[in-house]
Amino acid sequence: MLSEHRARLLAVGPQPARILIVSDAWRPQVNGVVRTLQTLAAELAAMGHVVEVVGPDRFRTLPCPTYPDIRLSLLPKRRLGRLIEAFAPDALHIATEGPLGQAARSWALRRGCAFTTAFHTRFPEYVQARTGLSPRWLYAWLRRFHDAGQGVMVATASLREELADRGFRNIRAWSRGVDLELFRPAPAEEWGLPRPVFAYVGRVAVEKNIRAFLDLDLPGSKVVVGGGPQLSALRRHYPGVRFTGPRHGEALARAYAGSDVFVFPSLTDTFGLVILEALACGTPVAAYDVTGPKDILAAAEGRIGAVDSDLRRAALRALGADRAACRTHAERFGWRACAEAFLSHLVPLGGH
Incomplete structure (x- = not known):
């Protein structure tokens, strides 16, 4: 049977759950993580929950080395703690491992609060592509980051197997969806180029x-x-x-x-x-x-x-x-199913 808290998270009723998502990837960035979180937040709101995403747009930032279009939060710990406490979430989800993710993890561990995380991005391979450094030590750091939570959500079975082989624990399946109204077979661009x-x-x-x-x-x-x-x-x-x-x-x-x-x-x-x-x-x-x-x-x-x-x-x-x-x-990949899976993995802030 579902715990009372988990039942509340899944319910659509007069007592919605308060869900806080902390992410270093957020508007005005344009990428898969941002699109996932935007759509997830909208689906959760449509299901009756109160959702807030805390991103770098609320902090002083500096450009990411080698990728200046991405802004990283500068010393966010104190302000982020105030934002979390002001929102008073029932559940905390840390979506990324950057400065905001690290600050949220630190806040939760200091207070004995439970949280979930997600593995969206292969940062070790990104660093390797830009610097030539081996990804091994970064995977060890990521494992420690995620293992502090009560579950790390991953999108595919093959990634789950790979992370398990690297020693990650509490891995939970969380697939993705697609906007079937926006993305459709027509109208189609006429490129005016030789086919195919x-x-x-x-x-x-x-x-x-x-x-x-x-x-x-x-x-x-x-x-x-x-x-x-x-x-x-x-x-x-x-x-x-x-x-x-x-x-x-x-x-x-x-x-x-x-x-x-x-x-x-x-x-x-x-x-x-x-x-x-x-x-x-x-x-x-x-x-x-x-x-x-x-x-x-x-x-x-x-x-x-x-x-x-x-x-x-x-x-x-x-x-x-x-x-x-x-x-x-x-059509097999709906965002509502994605949101429901996400809810099923959340944990109450005060315990497992």
Whole structure:
């Protein structure tokens, strides 16, 4: 049976739960973590809960080294403690491991409060891509960070297995969703380019491994949709590629729908919301056989796209996928189910 507190968290009634989420990734950043938390907060509110997200926008910040578009909170501990106490949450969730996440963890441990965390981002691999440093010591630090909580939420089965092998404990499955009203097969962008159009959508940064896509020998045309620190350099180096810059809302959905294959070259993502968005628009996906793509595509690989150790081979195979099947597969991933799973993993602030 559910505990009284857990039943309250799941209930939609006159006594909503007060849920505080602390995240170093928040507006005006544009990435998968922010989109997940924005949509999760909206779903929880629609279910009757009171949700607040505390992000860097409430603090003095400084630019993240090598990625100045991301702002990191500067000495947030005292102010964050006041914000937590003023909100008086029933449950505390720490979404990220940056300065705010560390400050929230410290606040909870000092007071003997329980909390949950999430593993959204492979920071060790991101650091390795930028500096060449081995990720081993960072994984040891991340393990200590997350093991202090009562559960670390992860998006895929393969990531759960990997983290368990690295010694992480209390791992809990928490998948993702997609906005099926916004991301749909029509209307579609008319690129005015030779077909087929192979597209990448997402942050234009070194950890996304975009050059692996742009260097492929493929028929037709290539399109890159998104912004980031690598955009200027890639534009100069690949003059034959169409770079659109960032797109949002309907313009983003049209970009997906107007592409013949969505190519996802990342080797470091923990899920890949953009994969679901492409599938919801009826666009098949080509990716490496790694965590995220292989989990999402596993049930219908071949019909909705392809994963392979050879990205070119995956891209060419994906051309033969069934666009209607892509949409059907995406419809399995609803945000309400995502919110319900999140609620089921929360713990009362005062105990386990």
